[in-house]
Amino acid sequence: MLDPFCGRGTTNFAARMLALPTLGIDSSPVGVAVARAKLVDSSPRSILRAAATILTDVAEPKDIPQGSFWEWAYAPEVLQSMCRLREGLMANAKSPARTALRAIILGAMHGPRTKGAPSYLSNQCPRTYAPKPRYATAFWQERGLRPEPVDVLDVIERRADRYFAHRLPKPIGAIRLADSRERSAFARLGRRFRWVITSPPYYGMRTYIPDQWLRNWFLGGPSAVDYSQTGQVTHASRAAFVSDLGVVWQRVSDVCLPDATLVVRFGAIQDRAAAPLELLCESLGVAGWEISDVVSAGSAGDGRRQADHFVRGRSTAITEHDIWATRRGSGRGWLPQRWPCWPRRCCKHKA
Ligand SMILES: C[S@@+](CC[C@H](N)C(=O)[O-])C[C@H]1O[C@@H](n2cnc3c(N)ncnc32)[C@H](O)[C@@H]1O
Structure with a gap:
């Protein structure tokens, strides 16, 4: 096919x-990175291990984007973790676990705030497309919506369980x-x-x-x-x-x-x-x-x-x-x- x-x-x-x-x-x-994850065999354990390894290896990311969009979109520690994962995956995303991890983060990067444990890393956002920075910043500022600290590994773990726990x-x-x-x-x-x-x-x-x-x-x-x-x-x-x-x-x-x-x-x-x-x-x-x-x-x-x-x-x-x-x-x-x-x-x- x-x-x-x-x-x-x-x-x-x-x-x-x-x-x-x-x-x-x-x-x-972006499409290709997500599609590739649909053709790998991995497990929640190896995906979580891949994430933890990168976070240990990349202690200080070289590149953290600056500006009001980024300050309002993500809590500082969340943006830091994202940048560390970004750097690690840019250097190497070849293994099935890393391919899966990359797609999981892409899926979790922006979306609505939900009741209970957060499913997304961002401040209140659309899920399917990224908002334009000026519009989004004004939206958050007008409503006093501050980005919340999110446990990045927890979000990854829950998503890995949802998508990679079953044998396909x-x-x-x-x-x-x-x-x-x-x-x-x-x-x-x-x-x-x-x-x-x-x-x-x-x-x-x-x-x-x-x-x-x-x-x-x-x-x-x-x-x-x-x-x-x-x-x-x-x-x-x-x-x-x-x-x-x-x-x-x-x-x-x-x-x-x-x-x-x-x-x-x-x-x-x-x-x-x-x-x-x-x-x-x-x-x-x-x-x-x-x-x-x-x-x-x-x-x-x-x-x-x-x-x-x-x-x-x-x-x-x-x-x-x-x-x-x-x-x-x-x-x-x-x-x-x-x-x-x-x-x-x-x-x-x-x-
Ligand atoms: C309607 S979407 C396909 C959606 C897909 N069925 C899915 O499940 O996500 C059309 C796709 O065509 C891709 N596209 C546009 N021009 C292209 C080209 N010249 N070569 C390859 N892909 C192209 C776009 O990047 C987009 O992902």
């Missing part, structure tokens, strides 16, 4: 649970940090894929990297919001977006078996793109994929959809679809001749 836009590795983890070999590719360092099927596969538009991202695979299950960037969503600036800092990135779009599919224009996706679908096709099936979950911010399905299908068509089915996956709004992470602060919803496709010539697909009939078609399933 191949996912050329694997993000945090949801599909790769599903493949692992089904004992399928899997490859995930993503150009976001042996992982078969890898996660690559790469740009899926590049041929090199698919080099030296040694296998061809029968299933491609993926979810490319939603049209109009350009904030995958800046939204994760705080987690990206933990991985060695800058201590300020990173607005760069390096390695990301372009949203500069509709045509450029279709062309970029087309390149990825072509690369994917090159490493697939002739009877491969591609399933794409796709959506768009509605006020930005009137016809997301048309756009996605166009990109598949140029790369030789034919549609075999389109199924509505519902709309954002219940808090559980992938799209719910993207719509914050926007008045419009995101509608998601699952598009099934096969390689041209397999005899299982069809190419719609008239795009305007898409919205009706998508729910009638080839009526």
Whole structure:
């Protein structure tokens, strides 16, 4: 199972649970760090030991970010521990325990304050994306919300127990940090894929990297919001977006078996793109994929959809679809001749 836009590795983890070999590719360092942890075997004991070893080895971190955001975001001793863990993991995050530890800290870095034992290291924050420093600092100051001291090892231990206490099927596969538009991202695979299950960037969503600036800092990135779009599919224009996706679908096709099936979950911010399905299908068509089915996956709004992470602060919803496709010539697909009939078609399933 191949996912050329694997993000945090949801599909790769599903493949692992089904004992399928899997490859995930993503150009976001944060997504890749989290996805890699879904393909390791570790235990709460070795994760906690890895954390304790780093905290002993790195007594004085070389680099502690300064400024009011950092003072309000984390209690001083929590920030100190985070910097020590950051330095230790930047030097070496190769073992399964360290890979797991890194992802656990990424998950715990920011989130809401809860009753009882804290689950997050930060002051009151959103969980899915990092707030912009000026906005967040003003929010905390206006409400007099001081960051609380949190027992970092305790948070790590509880998370390690939650995610790594159970024996899972042996992982078969890898996660690559790469740009899926590049041929090199698919080099030296040694296998061809029968299933491609993926979810490319939603049209109009350009904030995958800046939204994760705080987690990206933990991985060695800058201590300020990173607005760069390096390695990301372009949203500069509709045509450029279709062309970029087309390149990825072509690369994917090159490493697939002739009877491969591609399933794409796709959506768009509605006020930005009137016809997301048309756009996605166009990109598949140029790369030789034919549609075999389109199924509505519902709309954002219940808090559980992938799209719910993207719509914050926007008045419009995101509608998601699952598009099934096969390689041209397999005899299982069809190419719609008239795009305007898409919205009706998508729910009638080839009526
Ligand atoms: C909709 S998200 C995928 C979410 C994923 N299903 C998950 O469970 O987290 C789209 C992903 O595409 C990635 N992406 C965008 N352009 C890319 C490119 N050129 N190469 C590889 N990944 C890219 C983004 O970093 C983002 O993680």
